[in-house]
Amino acid sequence: MxxxxxxxxxxxxxxxxxxxxxxxxxxxxxxxxxxxxxxxxxxxxxxxxxxxxxxxxxxxxxxxxxxxxxxxxxxxxxxxxxxxxxxxxxxxxxxxxxxxxxxxxxxxxxxxxxxxxxxxxxxxxxxxxxxxxxxxxxxxxxxxxIEPVAVGAHATVRGGDLKGKNVIVSGAGTIGNLVAQFAKARGAKQVLITDVSDFRLEMARKCGIANTLNVAKTPFKEGVKSIFGDEGFQAAFEVAGVESSICSLMECIEKGSTIVVVAVFDKDPSLSMFYLGEHELKLNGTMMYRHEDYLTAVDMVSSGSIHxxxxxxxxxxxxxxxxxxxxxxxxxxxxxxxxxxx
Incomplete structure (x- = not known):
């Protein structure tokens, strides 16, 4: 063979x-x-x-x-x-x-x-x-x-109950796209996906993620405000692997909220642990998936919930x-x- x-x-x-x-x-x-x-x-x-x-x-x-x-x-x-x-x-x-x-x-x-x-x-x-x-x-x-879809399934579980929450996904590559689709499928009120690539953001829209933001063209805070208004956002997923990305998420997310780090960083970012503590933020890691995530991935793709x-x-x-x-x-x-x- x-x-x-x-x-x-x-x-x-x-x-x-x-x-x-x-x-x-x-x-x-x-x-x-x-x-x-x-x-x-x-x-x-x-x-x-x-x-x-x-x-x-x-x-x-x-x-x-x-x-x-x-x-x-x-x-x-x-x-x-x-x-x-x-x-x-x-x-x-x-x-x-x-x-x-x-x-x-x-x-x-x-x-x-x-x-x-x-x-x-x-x-x-x-x-x-x-x-x-x-x-x-x-x-x-x-x-x-199904393997990368299962990554999205597991990562969104690590984000806690997303129902009724506003969610940001930073990074619109394949995994970020799938994380955003899963956040929507798990009942998020609104999902915003960000990137510096118009092409990737267009792919996100084709997959049903209506809210997109090119942070190379519109400042993060300004773009978030235009989508969520005074509601802000209560969960975030860092899938870009960029220091400025996770720092922006930490700075702008509602106090007491959860950020899940999905990306692999080439260089460890410099983060303010004081800010993390003062705002009681939860910074969660996520590693691959378990079998139940695979089965969920199959079901969600089969049902058309994931494109x-x-x-x-x-x-x-x-x-x-x-x-x-x-x-x-x-x-x-x-x-x-x-x-x-x-």
């Missing part, structure tokens, strides 16, 4: 390796024929050698959809012919976070495509406890995007993996989600 391996930064090697056999499956394992793979921002960092937790060489692919080929004897979640996706988290199950059900922050966490081999190959074996079965009418492309088609910028064949990364590099201003077709 084919396999795409990132052997070092900017060097993907295509290999022919032996395919896993159905007869070798353990009782709780599932053999998949991979159909679609999404490329995410973290993998772009890995491709350029800028991801500190990537081990080379490593098989690409942690956002994917596929068809079940065979199952182990104890598998009940799916059957041959089902279309599925699966979480890429490998956890120990023994550490304190795992024991309390917070395996997304496992002390020994390994993520496929970074610290363990991913799914960029024709056939792939997955444990059944990580499988999410997709509706029969869900496009394969959407199945490969994905506007986010797909281009599709490439498996043999064009390198070309896909080059396309991203050359079209960063207008590129959202790239899909690899096997």
């Amino acid at each position: 084919r396999q795409a391996v990132l052997v070092e930064p900017k060097h993907i090697e295509f290999r022919e390796v032996e395919a896993p056999k159905a007869s070798d499956l353990k009782e709780h394992q599932v053999l998949l024929n991979i159909k679609r793979i999404g490329i995410c921002g973290s993998e772009i960092h890995s491709y350029h050698g800028c991801h500190p937790a990537t081990s080379y060489p490593v098989v690409q692919g942690h956002e994917y959809s596929g068809v079940v080929v065979a199952t182990g004897t104890a598998v009940t979640i799916c059957k041959s012919g089902d279309v599925v996706t699966a979480r890429p988290q490998l956890v120990c199950g023994k550490c304190k976070p795992c024991k309390r059900g917070e395996y997304n922050i496992c002390e020994e966490l390994k993520v496929q495509a970074f610290q363990a081999n991913g799914a960029a190959q024709d056939f792939f074996v997955v444990d059944d406890d990580r499988i999410a079965v997709l509706p029969k009418d869900m496009p394969l492309d959407y199945g490969a995007m 994905l088609e506007p986010l797909i910028s281009n599709r490439f064949l498996f043999e064009q993996y390198d070309e896909a990364y080059k396309f991203i590099d050359e079209n960063r201003a207008t590129s959202m989600k790239i899909i690899i077709k096997l």
Whole structure:
């Protein structure tokens, strides 16, 4: 079978390796024929050698959809012919976070495509406890995007009850877009998404986020006032990874409110801990997702509450993996989600 391996930064090697056999499956394992793979921002960092937790060489692919080929004897979640996706988290199950059900922050966490081999190959074996079965009418492309949708699902849970609140999402890339869509779906009164890119803000509007603000053209405070008036906002999500962004959110959010940090910062921001304390702000982190977030993501996409088609910028064949990364590099201003077709 084919396999795409990132052997070092900017060097993907295509290999022919032996395919896993159905007869070798353990009782709780599932053999998949991979159909679609999404490329995410973290993998772009890995491709350029800028991801500190990537081990080379490593098989690409942690956002994917596929068809079940065979199952182990104890598998009940799916059957041959089902279309599925699966979480890429490998956890120990023994550490304190795992024991309390917070395996997304496992002390020994390994993520496929970074610290363990991913799914960029024709056939792939997955444990059944990580499988999410997709509706029969869900496009394969959407199945490969359940992973980033689940990030939005989990992040908005970390923001607390959003019903009736005004919410700001800073950063309108793919994840920011999905966080904003989830905030709206979870009952926020109004959602405002900000960015410095008119293209990304237009994509947000196409996905149903009516309130957008280009902070490169309109000052943050002025733009927020024009949308929320004297009501202000009571929850925020930092998805830009920029110091000025999180500082503006802290400065302007209603006292006693919650800010969730979703982005990865290249450089740690300088924040006023005095201001944080004086305003009793809650600054929450968020890490990936849990299985219930995957299931919520499937339901929300299936119901039409989360819109994905506007986010797909281009599709490439498996043999064009390198070309896909080059396309991203050359079209960063207008590129959202790239899909690899096997």
